Amino acid sequence: xxxxxxxxxxxxxxxxATVDVARVAEAAGQLEGVAFSTDYKYMCSDxxxxxxxxxxxxxxxxxxxxxxCSPRMHEPTFRxxxxxxxxxxxxxxxxxxxxxxxxxxxxxEATTQKAIDLVRTLVEKVKLNKPLFSIQVPxxxxxxxxxxxxxxxxxxxxxxxxxxxxxxxxxxxxxGGHMSQLSxxxxxxxxxxxxxxxxxVEVAQHxxxxxxxxxxxxxxxxxxxNFKATIRKKAKSIDEDLCNGCGTCTTKCPTxxxxxxxxxxxxxxxxxxxxxxxxxxxxxVIDKENCSYxxxxxxxxxxxxxxxxxxxxxxxxxxxxxxxxxxxIATGFDIMQPSGFPEYGYGKYKDVIxxxxxxxxxxxxxxxxGEIRRPSDGKIPEKIVFVACAGSRDPAKxxxxxxxxxxxxxxxxxxxxxxxxxHGKSYIFYMDIRAAGKNYxxxxxxxxxxxxxxxxxxxxxxxxEENGKLIVKGVDTLLSAKPVEIEADxxxxxxxxxxxxxxxxxxxxxxVSYDSYNFFSEAHPKLKPVETNTAxxxxxxxxxxxxxxxxxxxxxxxxxSKVIILFSKDELSRDPLIAVVNRSxxxxxxxxxxxxxxxxACPYQAIGEELITNRQGKVIKKVAxxxxxLCQGCGTCVAFCRSKSIDxxxxxNEQMCAExxxxxxxx
Amino acid sequence: xxxxxxKIIAFVCNWCTYAGADLTGTSRIKxxxxxxxxxxPCTGRIDFMLLLKSFGEGxxxxxxxxxxxxxxxxxxxNFHARRRWIMFRGLLDMLGIDVRRIQYSWVSxxxxxxxxxxxxxxxxxxxxxxxxxxxxxxAGYLEKEANQ
Ligand SMILES: Cc1cc2nc3c(=O)[nH]c(=O)nc-3n(C[C@H](O)[C@H](O)[C@H](O)COP(=O)(O)OP(=O)(O)OC[C@H]3O[C@@H](n4cnc5c(N)ncnc54)[C@H](O)[C@@H]3O)c2cc1C
Ligand code: SF4
Ligand code: SF4
Numbered sequence: 001x002x003x004x005x006x007x008x009x010x011x012x013x014x015x016x017a018t019v020d021v022a023r024v025a026e027a028a029g030q031l032e033g034v035a036f037s038t039d040y041k042y043m044c045s046d047x048x049x050x051x052x053x054x055x056x057x058x059x060x061x062x063x064x065x066x067x068x069c070s071p072r073m074h075e076p077t078f079r080x081x082x083x084x085x086x087x088x089x090x091x092x093x094x095x096x097x098x099x100x101x102x103x104x105x106x107x108x109e110a111t112t113q114k115a116i117d118l119v120r121t122l123v124e125k126v127k128l129n130k131p132l133f134s135i136q137v138p139x140x141x142x143x144x145x146x147x148x149x150x151x152x153x154x155x156x157x158x159x160x161x162x163x164x165x166x167x168x169x170x171x172x173x174x175x176g177g178h179m180s181q182l183s184x185x186x187x188x189x190x191x192x193x194x195x196x197x198x199x200x201v202e203v204a205q206h207x208x209x210x211x212x213x214x215x216x217x218x219x220x221x222x223x224x225x226n227f228k229a230t231i232r233k234k235a236k237s238i239d240e241d242l243c244n245g246c247g248t249c250t251t252k253c254p255t256x257x258x259x260x261x262x263x264x265x266x267x268x269x270x271x272x273x274x275x276x277x278x279x280x281x282x283x284x285v286i287d288k289e290n291c292s293y294x295x296x297x298x299x300x301x302x303x304x305x306x307x308x309x310x311x312x313x314x315x316x317x318x319x320x321x322x323x324x325x326x327x328x329i330a331t332g333f334d335i336m337q338p339s340g341f342p343e344y345g346y347g348k349y350k351d352v353i354x355x356x357x358x359x360x361x362x363x364x365x366x367x368x369x370g371e372i373r374r375p376s377d378g379k380i381p382e383k384i385v386f387v388a389c390a391g392s393r394d395p396a397k398x399x400x401x402x403x404x405x406x407x408x409x410x411x412x413x414x415x416x417x418x419x420x421x422x423h424g425k426s427y428i429f430y431m432d433i434r435a436a437g438k439n440y441x442x443x444x445x446x447x448x449x450x451x452x453x454x455x456x457x458x459x460x461x462x463x464x465e466e467n468g469k470l471i472v473k474g475v476d477t478l479l480s481a482k483p484v485e486i487e488a489d490x491x492x493x494x495x496x497x498x499x500x501x502x503x504x505x506x507x508x509x510x511x512v513s514y515d516s517y518n519f520f521s522e523a524h525p526k527l528k529p530v531e532t533n534t535a536x537x538x539x540x541x542x543x544x545x546x547x548x549x550x551x552x553x554x555x556x557x558x559x560x561s562k563v564i565i566l567f568s569k570d571e572l573s574r575d576p577l578i579a580v581v582n583r584s585x586x587x588x589x590x591x592x593x594x595x596x597x598x599x600x601a602c603p604y605q606a607i608g609e610e611l612i613t614n615r616q617g618k619v620i621k622k623v624a625x626x627x628x629x630l631c632q633g634c635g636t637c638v639a640f641c642r643s644k645s646i647d648x649x650x651x652x653n654e655q656m657c658a659e660x661x662x663x664x665x666x667x
Numbered sequence: 668x669x670x671x672x673x674k675i676i677a678f679v680c681n682w683c684t685y686a687g688a689d690l691t692g693t694s695r696i697k698x699x700x701x702x703x704x705x706x707x708p709c710t711g712r713i714d715f716m717l718l719l720k721s722f723g724e725g726x727x728x729x730x731x732x733x734x735x736x737x738x739x740x741x742x743x744x745n746f747h748a749r750r751r752w753i754m755f756r757g758l759l760d761m762l763g764i765d766v767r768r769i770q771y772s773w774v775s776x777x778x779x780x781x782x783x784x785x786x787x788x789x790x791x792x793x794x795x796x797x798x799x800x801x802x803x804x805x806a807g808y809l810e811k812e813a814n815q
Contacts, residue, residue, distance in 0.1 A: 070689045071706075072681075099692025100704055104783070110672075110700040117703055508737045513682070515777040533682060533776065534740065577708070601711075603742040634741035635712025639751070651708055659705050660717055663676055664724040 002033030149177020151541025158560030224536030381489030391496035711744025
């Protein structure tokens with residue numbers, strides 16, 4: 001006999017403001033099989049949970065329905081409370097009265113009625129719930145970190161220092177990410193390379209970190225604790241064990257005019273190359289697309305000059321399979337190419353550049369050795385105009401969000417310019433100055449007061465060339481409300497930070513959610529900022545949203561600590577909401593007819609065969625059998641089975657049907 | 668006479684559309700009360716007999732919604748559901764069910780607005796179509812036959 005307890009939460013006023021909670025509790029109390037029903041201000045609070053526990057004990061409840069927020073929020077909380085009161089946790093269900101009812105409807109009779117309907121539906125479901133027991137699975141204590149920017153570096157070092165194995169996969173020939181391209185960093189103006197390079201070296205030397213550069217994730221299978229990752233190691237065309245990094249090949253390679261990615265096209269590189277001098281690993285790769293030998297079948301100069309004979313033209317991509325227990329995604333961001341904004345003249349005029357290009361000009365290791373020189377003629381610009389929000393906060397042509405880092409780096413750029421070119425003049429067109437962060441506002445003030453950077457509030461409408469100058473037309477909306485025109489020598493666009501072009505495909509490979517801008521989605525915007533919706537996969541850095549370095553590093557350490565927590569146990573319990581093939585008594589043993597439609601539908605190859613034998617050991621039947629270690633509980637097999645022999649615990653045919661009937665039938 | 672209030676049942680997957688509908692809530696976007704959600708692990712789990720069962724139990728309209736193609740939490744459950752829907756859609760006519768009574772869509776965890784739109788537009792469509800009575804008529808007829 002069912003003895004269900006119903007607990008309706010006010011959620012402060014979040015539910016009770018539009019739903020008559022007392023009436024919901026009263027109506028639930030009258031349902032058949034409900035032995036106890038009440039409402040309370042905060043069910044998830046300590047007193048709320050105690051109330052549930054007491055009611056279970058005092059009334060001998062064998063099922064619980066909590067009508068409150070989304071189960072995605074508090075299902076674990078209430079299931080745990082039930083367990084503490086001696087009730088199997090899977091005998092507890094939640095009716096979503098907040099996200100799906102009180103928050104989306106106005107106060108009315110219909111809203112309260114809907115709440116009653118939802119509660120009734122879950123009551124009917126829970127009557128058919130069966131006690132279930134968590135499945136224990138072993139944890140593989142190796143982490144896969146994807147992306148070797150500062151986020152991936154930090155996460156790898158933290159996890160490795162806790163004593164676990166880390167495999168760091170980076171798609172480029174070197175780790176370092178965008179931070180390796182930066183000159184000096186706000187808000188302290190310390191040199192980016194100087195603080196980053198030691199970390200990169202630490203990664204390379206850490207005994208617990210295995211670094212795979214020029215490699216990408218091909219496939220990810222399995223689940224938390226036990227993933228199987230396939231990595232594609234792209235052919236570098238060199239034998240890394242033989243190469244000693246002397247660099248003879250890169251100086252002798254005759255194909256020298258390839259725009260360097262690292263220098264954002266402001267410098268050139270050879271076809272066999274190390275992206276930058278401090279690269280880790282400091283060994284070259286051959287860029288097949290541009291190599292004369294691969295393209296035209298002639299050259300092989302590098303092979304001739306290599307003193308160790310390390311060049312391998314016949315090397316092929318290699319697929320490596322790895323067993324890992326957790327994954328950290330740290331693939332960073334990209335910047336939007338401002339070619340969608342013809343008014344700024346990017347791509348048309350050489351001296352209109354992006355912020356990232358300015359970083360390379362200002363960097364001591366850059367193509368101009370840190371002198372600010374115009375790309376067109378190498379002259380030192382006397383006047384620079386910086387355009388903030390070039391693409392950000394522009395729903396029409398760019399992205400609607402704020403890229404967060406541009407206000408700060410634009411202030412930094414103007415400052416660096418003033419420090420290097422004392423007589424120069426710098427102007428920043430901006431919409432608002434967003435400098436929230438420790439010492440950030442002070443930094444911007446310094447730019448304005450000490451370095452006399454001219455901030456003009458307003459937008460730029462056009463940039464065009466006249467007599468070797470770039471004429472910047474804009475408007476000053478703050479002081480004069482008049483049009484402004486500046487004759488500049490260089491224009492720097494703070495182009496928007498956007499998701500990586502490969503982010504969507506990667507998310508689909510890993511089955512994690514991403515937002516409409518293709519940034520990876522966190523599991524909860526406030527309380528689970530480093531988790532994804534897929535257990536065991538975590539996020540670090542700018543792949544989740546644009547971020548500066550301090551924020552990136554904190555999030556990376558956060559993600560690492562989540563991995564370390566996961567690895568602190570040898571076994572992990574998994575929800576038993578998985579498929580099972582029914583077992584009827586002898587002589588049939590199962591209604592399964594052995595068609596294996598389910599096996600062909602299962603995305604995880606979780607369904608195998610089982611032979612049923614009689615007492616003489618003769619096989620009388622072949623039926624389907626679910627491997628609980630592989631089944632993820634999607635239920636695709638259930639909808640396929642013609643004889644209704646396979647069912648999913650917690651979402652059984654009986655339960656779903658009971659829900660449908662209950663939802664649609666009210667007196 | 669009071670206005671016809673359609674009864675609509677929504678079959679949604681836990682990972683995309685259920686989360687999307689949660690986001691509609693957290694964003695406080697309002698929509699009609701007529702649609703009530705039943706949570707499935709995946710659209711691939713949805714046995715389409717449940718859709719027929721729903722009409723039999725008095726539903727006037729149905730929404731089926733899950734992850735966008737390629738976004739399925741379980742790799743391919745939504746593709747199976749889509750294939751099933753294409754087959755099923757063809758049979759509806761034969762059953763005397765107007766195909767417009769079933770709204771098949773994809774709503775991701777980030778599409779709170781889209782969920783509200785789908786709910787409201789489905790409610791409007793079903794309002795225009797009126798109550799679903801065909802099943803009752805047939806059932807009533809069968810009952811009469813049986814009693815004779
Ligand atoms: C012009 C400019 C100036 C800036 N100045 C500052 C500053 O002064 N101070 C500050 O705090 N912040 C600054 N920032 C922000 C800073 O660059 C970022 O906070 C930081 O780089 C984020 O690090 P990340 O590791 O998350 O991403 P990234 O630096 O983008 O690194 C991501 C890494 O992942 C790799 N990767 C991508 N996809 C894959 C894949 N599929 N498989 C394997 N590997 C992959 C990439 O190759 C890269 O190495 C600036 C940004 C810009 C654009
Ligand atoms: S689909 Fe059903 S009947 Fe066919 S093999 Fe699988 S469990 Fe057995
Ligand atoms: S529920 Fe069925 S189809 Fe889904 S993973 Fe488990 S066995 Fe495979």
